[in-house]
Amino acid sequence: MLHNSLSELYQNSKGTTWQCDLTHRIFLKFGETLTAFKVQDFFAFRRKVNRVNIHEMIFNLSDDYDYELVEDPRHNFSHKLTLCEIVQLRDLLDGTKFSIDMNSMLHEVLGEVELVIQ
Amino acid sequence: MKDLVRLRTSLKEEIEIVLNAQAKMEAEASQKYLAMASWLDRSGYEKTAEYLYKQAEEEREHFLKIFKYITEVGGTALTPTIGDVQQDFVSFKNVFELALQNEIAVTNAINKIVAKCREVNDYATEEFMMWFVKEQREEERNARRALELFELIDESAAGKFTLDKEIAKIGE
Structure with a gap:
C-alpha cells in the first residue's frame, strides 16, 4: 500500500527522494540514512544545508573545515559530511525541490488532474 | 501525485x-525608533521621545x-535577528531625517512585495499588504511633517522647546 503511494522525485549517485501521497511526507535516502520530512520541514532542511559555507570548506586549510556537521534532530539526521557529500546532498535536495515545485505548478496550470510520474 | x-x-x-524579509525590516525599524527615543530622552526632548516610543511600538505591531x-x-x-542599530545622532533634526529615510525604504519594500504578489497571482497576500500601503502613506506624511516643522521653527533654545512639543502632536 505504502509502496504504491510513493513517487520518485529525484535521484543522484548518493541518494534518492520520494513523495508519499499516503503520509504526505518526503522521504530522503542519503547514503544509508532514510529520513521522512513534512514538506515544510524538508524546505527548512534544504535551506539549512544551503547555508553551509562551502567556500570556507574549500579554502580554509584548518582540519576543522574538512567536515561540516549537518543536523536535524527532529528527523534523526545527524551526519558529519565532507565537502563532496555536502555538494551531493545539495544536488539531491535542489533536484527534489524542483520536482515538488514543478508538480505544484502543473497542478495550478492544469487544474484538478491526476499527475502520474513514471 | x-x-x-x-x-x-x-x-x-x-x-x-519576501514577507519574512519585510517582518525583519519592521522589527529593525522598531529597534531604530527605540534607539532614537532613547537619544531624545537623554537629550531632554521628552515629548518627541514619547512620540518615538509609540512609533517603536507601532513598528513592532x-x-x-x-x-x-x-x-x-x-x-x-x-x-528575525536584529543587528546593532545606531545609538547616537548628530542633531535633533538628524533623528527625523533618518526616520523619513527609513519610512521611504519601508514603503519601497512594501511596493515591491505588492508587485511580486501580482507577478505570482497571490491576490490574498496583495490584499493583506494593502493595509501596509495605506499605513505607509500616513507614516511618510508624518515623517515629512516633522522635517517641515524644522523649516518653520528655528532651532534656538526656545525653538527646540516648541519643536519638541509640536512634533509630538503629529498624527493626533
Whole structure:
C-alpha cells in the first residue's frame, strides 16, 4: 500500500527522494540514512544545508573545515559530511525541490488532474 | 501525485521569503525608533521621545501582523535577528531625517512585495499588504511633517522647546 503511494522525485549517485501521497511526507535516502520530512520541514532542511559555507570548506586549510556537521534532530539526521557529500546532498535536495515545485505548478496550470510520474 | 506544497500552504516560497524579509525590516525599524527615543530622552526632548516610543511600538505591531499572517496561511515565520542599530545622532533634526529615510525604504519594500504578489497571482497576500500601503502613506506624511516643522521653527533654545512639543502632536 505504502509502496504504491510513493513517487520518485529525484535521484543522484548518493541518494534518492520520494513523495508519499499516503503520509504526505518526503522521504530522503542519503547514503544509508532514510529520513521522512513534512514538506515544510524538508524546505527548512534544504535551506539549512544551503547555508553551509562551502567556500570556507574549500579554502580554509584548518582540519576543522574538512567536515561540516549537518543536523536535524527532529528527523534523526545527524551526519558529519565532507565537502563532496555536502555538494551531493545539495544536488539531491535542489533536484527534489524542483520536482515538488514543478508538480505544484502543473497542478495550478492544469487544474484538478491526476499527475502520474513514471 | 498530490500537490503537497499547496495542501500545506497558500504561500509560494518566494512570497514567504519576501514577507519574512519585510517582518525583519519592521522589527529593525522598531529597534531604530527605540534607539532614537532613547537619544531624545537623554537629550531632554521628552515629548518627541514619547512620540518615538509609540512609533517603536507601532513598528513592532506591524512586524507581528506580518509574522502572524505567514503562519496563518501555512508558511514558516522566522524570528528575525536584529543587528546593532545606531545609538547616537548628530542633531535633533538628524533623528527625523533618518526616520523619513527609513519610512521611504519601508514603503519601497512594501511596493515591491505588492508587485511580486501580482507577478505570482497571490491576490490574498496583495490584499493583506494593502493595509501596509495605506499605513505607509500616513507614516511618510508624518515623517515629512516633522522635517517641515524644522523649516518653520528655528532651532534656538526656545525653538527646540516648541519643536519638541509640536512634533509630538503629529498624527493626533
